[in-house]
Amino acid sequence: MIPLPLIDVRRVTHRYGYHRAPVLADLSLRVAQGERLAVIGRSGCGKSTLLQIMAGLAHPTSGEIRLAERRYATRPIRRTLMFQRPLLFPWLDVTGNVALALRFDGRAREAPGRVEALLTQVGLAEHANTNVRELSGGQQQRVALARSLAIDPDVLLLDEPFSALDPLTRSDLRRQLRETQVAFGFAMTLVTHDVDDVLDLATRVVAMSADPGRIVAEFDIPPDMDAEARATLRAQLINALEPATFPLALSA
Template structure:
């Protein structure tokens, strides 16, 4: 077991214990996505999960969201086993997945309406539009705004429900470098403001270092935790500093070692 994977803390928000998940692919082949994964996520921390394509990162995030179930093992939040989606866990997809027929403000309000609390919390919609910097775009539809703006809306839509944890599945993966850096700073601003626990799946090592308190490195399939690294660089972080670049080189080396035995690629 990777160092740190099972270090229980009284302030742990999420507990993942001995999780296994296997799929049957389109050719009826057995695909072992996750193998004996255990992890405790501290309340209020920013955690990133990195690893090669197909190593089970998104599978693990979907299990935490309650969109999938493990073959064995358990996942819990606030001591309650995760069996289905719930408002205490916000989820942001890679492409945002906004409702195309709703405006920016109505997309953000959709979660409140689904929970039946819109009347009590409708003033939060304008507040979150201001927090994500989209004043003036309230009546715009998804096709009328940029990809970066759409991802801001998706993040606000998830955060307005005041979740205990925000699950982020490569939400900045399709953005250009400038927009990506801008959204990273906005995400950090929201994280510092609300102290929401955030779990980010990413392929970008620089992004993981810039945002995270800890970084989980996963092996190729079957996905296991290879190592958990503490990011001890002070905030705000300078991507060009010696300390940042040294950690980047260290993580790239560890990713190379974790991927030393390449596995067949499957789309999961």
């Protein structure tokens, strides 16, 4: 059985170079099964570094990352990182880009049925044979999402995946991502500096300060907020990002 949490970040400090000031300092964070966690903060506070450490792409200078184990297996849970840009292969069509994840995972035989189901889920079934260069930015990000989900991750890590999109496309993709997370049940950790990303997607959010990066506030995001509750929480989140903010823990 997979114990909780799926990812347990314990007192992590990280610096680039032995004599450099730390980017992250004594940071602890947990990702629970099925939750939607947002990490919000100003540029340069270490959000992306934290996500790369959680993804296993970087090793912390000190502290540790503990991963849960999958049921009936000895290997750790699966983590997939989705970047700001889609990073698709331009010589392949939509199906080919999504199937590539299964090929690298040694599951190429599953591709026909698995890819079709994923493209249906993200609303791209009719573009299965379209070259990705012919798609809009929002459609390309949907292909990247389908590719990220192809190997059945336990945790999907997202590094500001909507930052290059216009507001309407961004809003539509937030809705799509939330529906997909509910349908598949994976946990999600989203790094962003956009408060609307948090309010539309997260069940919990932590705010980070910079120099060094550390968590200074934590909020629960209640479901089905009315306009007044949303405005109040928005103001709390923006206040938490101010440089003068001191460590606190609030629940909306």
